[in-house]
Amino acid sequence: MRAAPATLETIDLTIRFGGHVAVDRVSCAFEPGTLTAIVGPNGAGKTTYFNLISGQLEASAGRVRLGGEDITALPAPLRTRRGLGRAFQLTNLFPNLSVQENVRLAIQARRGIGLNFWSIASRDRALVDEADAVLERVALAEKRFQIASSLPHGDQRKLEVGVLIALDPRVYMFDEPTAGMSVDEVPVILDLIREIRADRSRTVLLVEHKMDVVRELSDRIIVLHNGRLAADGEPADVIASPVVQQAYLGVEA
Ligand SMILES: Nc1ncnc2c1ncn2[C@@H]1O[C@H](COP(=O)(O)OP(=O)(O)OP(=O)(O)O)[C@@H](O)[C@H]1O
Numbered sequence: 001m002r003a004a005p006a007t008l009e010t011i012d013l014t015i016r017f018g019g020h021v022a023v024d025r026v027s028c029a030f031e032p033g034t035l036t037a038i039v040g041p042n043g044a045g046k047t048t049y050f051n052l053i054s055g056q057l058e059a060s061a062g063r064v065r066l067g068g069e070d071i072t073a074l075p076a077p078l079r080t081r082r083g084l085g086r087a088f089q090l091t092n093l094f095p096n097l098s099v100q101e102n103v104r105l106a107i108q109a110r111r112g113i114g115l116n117f118w119s120i121a122s123r124d125r126a127l128v129d130e131a132d133a134v135l136e137r138v139a140l141a142e143k144r145f146q147i148a149s150s151l152p153h154g155d156q157r158k159l160e161v162g163v164l165i166a167l168d169p170r171v172y173m174f175d176e177p178t179a180g181m182s183v184d185e186v187p188v189i190l191d192l193i194r195e196i197r198a199d200r201s202r203t204v205l206l207v208e209h210k211m212d213v214v215r216e217l218s219d220r221i222i223v224l225h226n227g228r229l230a231a232d233g234e235p236a237d238v239i240a241s242p243v244v245q246q247a248y249l250g251v252e253a
């Protein structure tokens with residue numbers, strides 16, 4: 001059974017590192033069925049904002065809510081269980097397990113089948129078939145028996161997205177998902193993000209520097225600048241706004 005759609009909200013979310021305010025009172029709501037791109041210059045606070053939402057960092061002030069529930073005090077694993085799904089740069093893969101086992105474990109986690117059921121579950125044909133279906137989607141079916149750590153970087157990132165899809169979270173968070181990928185690998189990831197967005201029941205957040213990708217995929221763009229929410233709106237309006245033209249696209253476009 002799939003988890004119900006959920007709105008993600010941050011209210012005055014703030015973090016200070018010493019005297020530096022990396023995320024500064026950011027209030028924003030993200031609705032199911034929308035893909036919001038988060039843009040802004042290097043060091044603007046985008047990744048830190050993600051870390052505060054997913055629980056990797058503890059907020060200095062402010063709240064995070066998911067589906068109306070305040071999750072600010074919850075550690076990262078419990079936020080994951082509530083349905084926040086984040087693709088990390090490779091850190092949520094089991095390096096010594098096969099590609100297929102990585103996806104299978106994610107499916108088991110979603111279904112609440114504990115790891116002590118491993119030996120039984122490993123014989124579960126349906127589980128293996130479901131894992132293979134995910135691997136087809138991320139173009140890794142042929143590599144399913146390879147050990148995750150032996151894959152080239154681009155394939156590991158595809159596997160990471162596969163694990164995320166297998167978890168089927170209510171909120172998908174992608175932080176520069178195609179960074180470090182070769183040109184021919186990028187479309188696989190973008191197609192997947194397109195598919196997730198087309199589902200229309202999931203909330204998707206995408207940090208991305210490539211403006212052509214942002215323009216094509218997003219329903220809405222927010223701009224972070226010096227840790228503050230500097231713009232928020234329809235893609236065309238935000239891209240045309242002075243803050244983006246000057247602070248961002250001026251160097252990027
Ligand atoms: N753990 C930390 N300790 C101290 N300062 C930090 C920490 N994490 C991030 N920062 C600082 O917070 C600011 C925001 O960094 P962040 O990585 O969120 O930017 P970003 O928008 O993701 O940039 P990029 O586009 O380069 O990925 C930077 O000035 C960074 O140096």
Ligand SMILES: [Mg+2]
Nearest residue numbers: 046047048175
């Ligand atoms: Mg970043």
